[in-house]
Amino acid sequence: MDDRIAISRLKQGDLNGLEILVDRYQVQAVHIAYMIVYERALAEDVAQTAFVKVMEYIQQFDEERPFAPWFFRIVVNDALKIATRQKRSVSLEDQLDEPVARLAEWLMDPGLKPEQLIEQKETHENILKAIRSLLPEQRAVIVMRYYLDMSEVDMSAKLERPLSSIKWWLRDARKRLYDLMRTKAEGE
Amino acid sequence: MDNNKNIQSILREELEKEIPSSQIELWPAMKASLAAGKRPLIHQGENMNTMKPRRISWAAISTLIVVALLALAFITPQGRSFAQSVLQFFTRAKQDRYPLQTWQMTPPVQSTSESPFKFSVQEAESLAGYDVLSPVDIPFGMSFLGASYDTQYHIVAQAFGSDAGYIELSLWQQPLEYYQPCGDISNYCDNMLGWNLVGASANLEIVQIGDLTGEYVEGTWSLTENGPVWDPTPYVKTLRWQTDQMIFELVGGIDLLDRDDLVALASSIR
Numbered sequence: 001m002d003d004r005i006a007i008s009r010l011k012q013g014d015l016n017g018l019e020i021l022v023d024r025y026q027v028q029a030v031h032i033a034y035m036i037v038y039e040r041a042l043a044e045d046v047a048q049t050a051f052v053k054v055m056e057y058i059q060q061f062d063e064e065r066p067f068a069p070w071f072f073r074i075v076v077n078d079a080l081k082i083a084t085r086q087k088r089s090v091s092l093e094d095q096l097d098e099p100v101a102r103l104a105e106w107l108m109d110p111g112l113k114p115e116q117l118i119e120q121k122e123t124h125e126n127i128l129k130a131i132r133s134l135l136p137e138q139r140a141v142i143v144m145r146y147y148l149d150m151s152e153v154d155m156s157a158k159l160e161r162p163l164s165s166i167k168w169w170l171r172d173a174r175k176r177l178y179d180l181m182r183t184k185a186e187g188e
Numbered sequence: 189m190d191n192n193k194n195i196q197s198i199l200r201e202e203l204e205k206e207i208p209s210s211q212i213e214l215w216p217a218m219k220a221s222l223a224a225g226k227r228p229l230i231h232q233g234e235n236m237n238t239m240k241p242r243r244i245s246w247a248a249i250s251t252l253i254v255v256a257l258l259a260l261a262f263i264t265p266q267g268r269s270f271a272q273s274v275l276q277f278f279t280r281a282k283q284d285r286y287p288l289q290t291w292q293m294t295p296p297v298q299s300t301s302e303s304p305f306k307f308s309v310q311e312a313e314s315l316a317g318y319d320v321l322s323p324v325d326i327p328f329g330m331s332f333l334g335a336s337y338d339t340q341y342h343i344v345a346q347a348f349g350s351d352a353g354y355i356e357l358s359l360w361q362q363p364l365e366y367y368q369p370c371g372d373i374s375n376y377c378d379n380m381l382g383w384n385l386v387g388a389s390a391n392l393e394i395v396q397i398g399d400l401t402g403e404y405v406e407g408t409w410s411l412t413e414n415g416p417v418w419d420p421t422p423y424v425k426t427l428r429w430q431t432d433q434m435i436f437e438l439v440g441g442i443d444l445l446d447r448d449d450l451v452a453l454a455s456s457i458r
Contacts, residue, residue, distance in 0.1 A: 015222065019215055026214045031203040040207055048214050060423060081449070084325070127198050128206065146195040 003067040010058050022051050025068065029075050035143045036079035037086070038132050046082060050074045072148060076140050083136035275392065277384060277403045277428035277435070281373060284387040284418040291376030305334030305347040305355075312337045312344045318363060318434075320344050324456040327445060330356055341379050342366045357445065359457070360437040367435050373409075373416060381437060384428070385409075387418020395427070395447065397454045402429030404447050427454055 003024075009017030029047035030040075037043055053074055054061075061070065131142050312335035313320040326332060326348055333347040333355060342363055349356035362381045369384055370377030377383050386392065386405050393404045404427045407420040425440040427450040436457070438450050 015219070019219070022215045022218065027209045027212050030207060030212050030214075031200075034203065034207060035199075043207070044212070044214065048218055051214070051218060056422065124198050124202055127195070128202050147199050 004063050007058060007061065007063050007067060010055065011063075018051065018055055021054065021067070021071075025071060026051075028072070032072060032075050032143055032147060033079040035128070035131060035147065036076065036083050036136060036139050038083075042082060043079070046075060046079045050078055053078075076144065080136050080140050083139070275403060276401070277430065278386050278390075278392060278405060279369065279384050280390065280392070281385050281388050281418070284389050286373055286415045286417075288415040289374055289376075291374075304336035305345070307335045307337060309335050309346065311335070312346075315339075316342060316344050320346070321359075321361065321434075321436075321457040322346060323359065323453045324458055325453075327357065327449065327453070338380070341368075341381065343379075343381055345380070356441050357453075358439045359453075360439070362435050364430065364433055364435055381435060387420070390418060390420065393447070395451050397427075397429050397451055400429050400431065402427055402451070402454065404428075404450065425450060427451065429454060 003021070006017040006020040006024075010021070011017075026047060029050060030043050033046035033050075034040060034043035037046060050071065054071060061067075131139055134142065307315070309320050309322060309332075315337040320335065322332075330348045333349055335344060335346045337344050343360055343366075344362075345358055345360045347355045347358050360381055368379065368382050370379055370382040373385055387407060387409070390405050390407055395402045395404050404425070406422045406425050407418060408424040408426075409416045410419040423441060425445065425447065427438045427440075427447075429436055436454065438454055440450055
């Protein structure tokens with residue numbers, strides 16, 4: 001059953017429609033939220049709350065529009081609200097060891113010898129740590145850029161921010177990692 | 189495979205290790221909550237302070253009791269009448285549906301198509317001659333679109349929203365000395381803050397904004413060809429409150445903002 005049929009059912013008050021959407025999108029929703037709030041229980045709460053919002057606002061949703069981008073925007077925004085209120089930032093000075101620094105370099109410039117980094121086990125182990133070290137808004141941008149594979153133009157439309165802002169966030173996220181990496185390198 | 193795909197693949201792999209898909213099963217808990225008539229789970233931020241037991245002050249308890257009594261008061265017709273008498277900022281209409289009004293048949297001609305939100309905050313402030321307050325954190329995904337100033341009613345409004353110009357949030361403020369309610373629905377009224385009438389069935393909530401009390405409502409008047417009809421749509425959310433000098437109204441028009449978001453925004457204005 002495609003999304004439109006599930007949404008149509010939900011609009012008629014049939015909770016099976018919601019169950020289908022939950023079943024289809026729950027994993028991505030929890031993973032996206034986790035990359036922003038970095039706490040599993042909270043990530044699951046965010047995902048569930050987002051599904052409840054879907055139920056509450058489904059009558060206003062245009063079935064001709066794709067469901068996933070609309071839904072993931074709710075997840076990203078809700079996770080961001082929580083992450084911002086938590087002010088749960090990680091001190092990079094404590095976290096940034098050499099593998100993370102290399103990964104940071106890659107995130108700054110993904111064109112930089114990716115094949116070498118991809119083969120390294122540390123890259124895999126540290127990627128979540130590297131993202132966690134960013135500010136919540138920067139995490140959201142990285143999530144949308146890399147996890148949801150949205151183009152900068154798509155992200156601009158979904159976040160309703162000008163393209164220049166999205167680019168600025170990406171650049172700022174990379175610069176922050178780069179600056180901290182340099183601080184770490186100079187300290188050694 | 190390009191680099192973004194590589195990163196995406198690593199991310200998915202690592203997330204799968206961290207939270208395996210097989211362990212994510214949201215529906216049973218959601219179904220149980222929905223069956224019990226509860227809104228499942230968090231009201232954002234709710235479970236973040238579980239580490240520190242908080243001391244509840246007598247002031248907070250008193251406020252809770254007052255809010256509970258007010259909530260109770262709305263349940264019965266007598267209570268509604270009582271509740272209306274204690275409403276400070278909104279006025280409840282006698283009904284939800286009215287016949288076609290005279291002023292609907294002669295809508296005012298728009299003098300210009302130019303957006304009224306053409307000023308910076310500083311410009312609006314200098315025109316108004318009072319401090320214009322703004323939320324400290326604009327919601328994610330929104331930007332400041334501009335401010336307007338109404339010379340007749342001394343109202344400054346600020347618009348926030350998408351850069352395409354679609355307004356998703358607005359903040360209105362007016363010195364109390366100029367505040368004047370529009371009154372009955374039969375009166376034509378272009379005084380945006382004076383228009384404080386809500387439908388008879390409107391679900392008004394008393395909320396706490398720092399030390400101040402505010403009133404929150406979801407819905408708006410829909411001007412149909414048969415007359416004004418109160419539409420309790422959750423798509424239009426309005427929060428009103430006042431200080432000793434100024435009356436404020438926040439109007440949210442998108443599903444990404446809820447009551448608590450508006451209250452948080454109202455608490456943050458400086």
